[in-house]
Amino acid sequence: MDLTVTWAFIIAFAVAMYVVMDGFDLGIGILFPLVPVGRERDQAMNTVAPVWDGNETWLVLGGGGLLAAFPLAYAIILPALYTPLIAMLLGLVFRGVAFEYRWRDPGHRKYWDFAFFAGSLVATFMQGVTLGALLHGIHVEGRSYAGGWWDWLSLYSVMTGAGLVAGYALLGACWLIWKAEGDLHARARRHARILVPLLVAAIGAVSLYTPFVLPQYAERWFQYPGLLVTVPMPILFGTVTLALWWSLRRGRDWMPFLLTLGLFLLSMAGLAISIWPDVIPGRVTIWQAAAPYSSQVFMLVGALVLVPIILAYTGWAYWVFRGKVGDHGYH
Amino acid sequence: MAVSETALLLARIQFAFTISFHFIFPALSIGLASYLAVLEGLWLKSGRSAYLNLFRYWLKIFAVVFAMGVVSGIVMSYQFGTNWSVFSDRAGPIIGPLMAYEVLTAFFLEAGFLGVMLFGMEKVGRRLHFTATLMVAIGTAISAFWILAANSWMQTPTGWAINDQGQFVPAGSWLDIIFNPSFPYRFTHTVIAAYLTTALAVGSVGAWHLLRGRATPEVRTMFSMAMWMAALVAPVQIFVGDQHGLNTLEHQPAKIMAMEGHFRSHPEGAPLILFGIPDSEAETVHGAVEIPRLGSLILKHDLDAPLAGLDTVPRADRPPVGIIFWSFRIMVGLGALMALLGLCSLIARVRKTLYDWRWLHHFALVMGPSGFVAVICGWVTTEVGRQPWVIYGLLRTRDAVSPIATPGVTGSLIAFVIVYFTVFAAGALYILKLMGHAPAAGEPDTPKGPIRSAGITPAPSMTRGEDG
Numbered sequence A: 001m002d003l004t005v006t007w008a009f010i011i012a013f014a015v016a017m018y019v020v021m022d023g024f025d026l027g028i029g030i031l032f033p034l035v036p037v038g039r040e041r042d043q044a045m046n047t048v049a050p051v052w053d054g055n056e057t058w059l060v061l062g063g064g065g066l067l068a069a070f071p072l073a074y075a076i077i078l079p080a081l082y083t084p085l086i087a088m089l090l091g092l093v094f095r096g097v098a099f100e101y102r103w104r105d106p107g108h109r110k111y112w113d114f115a116f117f118a119g120s121l122v123a124t125f126m127q128g129v130t131l132g133a134l135l136h137g138i139h140v141e142g143r144s145y146a147g148g149w150w151d152w153l154s155l156y157s158v159m160t161g162a163g164l165v166a167g168y169a170l171l172g173a174c175w176l177i178w179k180a181e182g183d184l185h186a187r188a189r190r191h192a193r194i195l196v197p198l199l200v201a202a203i204g205a206v207s208l209y210t211p212f213v214l215p216q217y218a219e220r221w222f223q224y225p226g227l228l229v230t231v232p233m234p235i236l237f238g239t240v241t242l243a244l245w246w247s248l249r250r251g252r253d254w255m256p257f258l259l260t261l262g263l264f265l266l267s268m269a270g271l272a273i274s275i276w277p278d279v280i281p282g283r284v285t286i287w288q289a290a291a292p293y294s295s296q297v298f299m300l301v302g303a304l305v306l307v308p309i310i311l312a313y314t315g316w317a318y319w320v321f322r323g324k325v326g327d328h329g330y331h
Numbered sequence B: 001m002a003v004s005e006t007a008l009l010l011a012r013i014q015f016a017f018t019i020s021f022h023f024i025f026p027a028l029s030i031g032l033a034s035y036l037a038v039l040e041g042l043w044l045k046s047g048r049s050a051y052l053n054l055f056r057y058w059l060k061i062f063a064v065v066f067a068m069g070v071v072s073g074i075v076m077s078y079q080f081g082t083n084w085s086v087f088s089d090r091a092g093p094i095i096g097p098l099m100a101y102e103v104l105t106a107f108f109l110e111a112g113f114l115g116v117m118l119f120g121m122e123k124v125g126r127r128l129h130f131t132a133t134l135m136v137a138i139g140t141a142i143s144a145f146w147i148l149a150a151n152s153w154m155q156t157p158t159g160w161a162i163n164d165q166g167q168f169v170p171a172g173s174w175l176d177i178i179f180n181p182s183f184p185y186r187f188t189h190t191v192i193a194a195y196l197t198t199a200l201a202v203g204s205v206g207a208w209h210l211l212r213g214r215a216t217p218e219v220r221t222m223f224s225m226a227m228w229m230a231a232l233v234a235p236v237q238i239f240v241g242d243q244h245g246l247n248t249l250e251h252q253p254a255k256i257m258a259m260e261g262h263f264r265s266h267p268e269g270a271p272l273i274l275f276g277i278p279d280s281e282a283e284t285v286h287g288a289v290e291i292p293r294l295g296s297l298i299l300k301h302d303l304d305a306p307l308a309g310l311d312t313v314p315r316a317d318r319p320p321v322g323i324i325f326w327s328f329r330i331m332v333g334l335g336a337l338m339a340l341l342g343l344c345s346l347i348a349r350v351r352k353t354l355y356d357w358r359w360l361h362h363f364a365l366v367m368g369p370s371g372f373v374a375v376i377c378g379w380v381t382t383e384v385g386r387q388p389w390v391i392y393g394l395l396r397t398r399d400a401v402s403p404i405a406t407p408g409v410t411g412s413l414i415a416f417v418i419v420y421f422t423v424f425a426a427g428a429l430y431i432l433k434l435m436g437h438a439p440a441a442g443e444p445d446t447p448k449g450p451i452r453s454a455g456i457t458p459a460p461s462m463t464r465g466e467d468g
Helices: A003-034 A039-046 A052-069 A071-080 A082-104 A106-136 A155-179 A182-213 A215-222 A232-250 A255-275 A293-320 B005-046 B049-083 B085-119 B126-155 B174-178 B183-211 B217-251 B253-260 B294-300 B321-350 B358-366 B370-384 B406-436
Strands: A278-280 B160-162 B168-170 B272-279 B284-291 B389-391
Touching: A003 A039, A003 A052, A003 A106, A003 A155, A003 A182, A003 A255, A003 A293, A039 A182, A052 A071, A052 A082, A052 A293, A052 B049, A052 B085, A071 A082, A071 A278, A071 B049, A071 B085, A082 A106, A082 B049, A082 B406, A106 A155, A106 A182, A106 A255, A155 A182, A155 A255, A182 A215, A182 A232, A182 A255, A215 A255, A232 A255, A293 B085, A293 B168, B005 B049, B005 B126, B005 B183, B005 B370, B005 B406, B049 B085, B049 B217, B049 B406, B085 B126, B085 B168, B085 B174, B085 B389, B126 B174, B126 B183, B126 B389, B183 B217, B183 B321, B183 B358, B183 B370, B183 B406, B217 B253, B217 B294, B217 B321, B217 B358, B253 B294, B253 B321, B253 B370, B272 B294, B272 B321, B321 B358, B321 B370
Parallel strands: none
Antiparallel strands: B160 B168, B272 B284
């Protein structure tokens, strides 16, 4: 397989890992106002405290990897999505420090809890907007972005933003179903049952809208061989959704989380089918944006050796903190 | 879209602002991570509880510093693209892989083991926990390696070629890119600076508690360890800094001319200008206090060696003199004071008054922030001294900027300033609060901290309430 394609898969893997790993801890932030102050909030926070910054590192890999493997794409996309990206970064600043600050300053804890919520919400929404704006099309001239300041804002990008908020919130709720006990666990199950229909509605709306955004998406989905995927996709999606719904009522505690991840992975697969082989839809292909061969090889050696090691010790860290996170009331 | 002068200036201010804020945190976390590894190692070896108490005390501070470093660092990894997209496009094939390696070899290592280091002592046992601490410490050093390789390549680019798209691409071996001429010097100088900065901060906290009459074994140990570092490492740093300067003279002479305030050439041997007001328009240093020929002695190790001045550099290629003339002097002055502090501590040790000499404690206390100031001044010197180039001699800063407009970059700059000052001022306050308490015997590992009772053996020590 050619190296550029390999790198496209590695970047896609990093983005997928980011969504899998950081989605739930951003989701807990989004749900934070619905969790009562005190033990439940502390417990919710403690389910992610040891792992959150490892999770966020995948975002840095996504950004750094894009710069390294597809520098032209990085150089066009980041100025184009300037505002949502800066807003996302500032959101991440607030929520990241809140993990430590809320314990250091009980007098102002409610403000840091709010920072955790608002930062998570803004970061998530803006990630969704970024995705939507990228799909919606970026105005390129020569080797740079040539659009305006507000190009990123559209009905479509707001829809993807809202959809991602619902999705991460559901991941957060399902994570709490898995890791929490008692009242918090029961509450998370109730939240999840509200969030599933919201997420399904959002994904449905975005899926129906997408073919009309750029002609290439319609061609991809409604012409052979894309049709081969178009038909089974809703069936697969429906099956996973039903399984998720069932698992929220009587499944094991880890099942809803994995099934929600299943919904995310299906959505990302759909996304990949829509844009392949472009990195900026309709404008720049992965081959046009690719770094030269020597850069790709140099990094590939590192990625092939290091990513498995990273996965191993990250897995170990999760294993160390496995099981339910209780609080003193429950033991 | 043509980029206005204002937008360019604002983009530069934004980068300078976000990188300067960010740099403060790694400067402390590189040093603290190693300090924590040393403390834990000493505890495992000797069993002295003072080491464990100190470890737990500084671990809480490390956690706050690290969180601030992570969030301000994520901003940096996107700044290259938002404001400097032409740079990203053209230098991406070289800078990108270096940064990707930083993420893969360092960031994941630090973040992956941080959770265990902070919260996992009861779960994994002492040996494995020490391993986690070591991994975090090693991660911080690897991180410095890659990011300074990238920065050094921008200062002294080697091993590159230009492709059809106008991109800088590797010409041959990556080793030529990584081990570019200024890298070994910059890496050594910066890592030592991080250690020294940490030592001065630790020493300052120790001095504060000594002045308050809290001469517990923990306080004495940290003060003594910090003073050893100042005494041994500050002179080494002065030597390394001098070597770094000679390397800069060889590869970036205009930077040295600006640092020294040498507007005109001195064929007969250059003076060392101690102070003065540099004036780039008039091309002179007003009211200069100078020592004849000392400049040549320092830079060429010869009193009569000729030294070229900025008059040999076209105006368009000169760095701004005023800023780096002063930032350099502040850094050097603070370095000298650090060495003096170390010397005083040695005298105190000989006189056996290390824990009683109040003047020394006052000195160490006020020197607490000096490492941070010196680090920022050193960074300003090297980065502003690289101007007007972003890749020295090859790509001008003004040609590297994104197609940005003034309103957008103004808005984001204001947002960064407000958010950083709020968030990091709060963080600094919390760190000072933590430092304000003396490390106690039986120091809890995370008082008022998150509850870590996940898992199999919920022992009472792990189920902590809010009041510790």
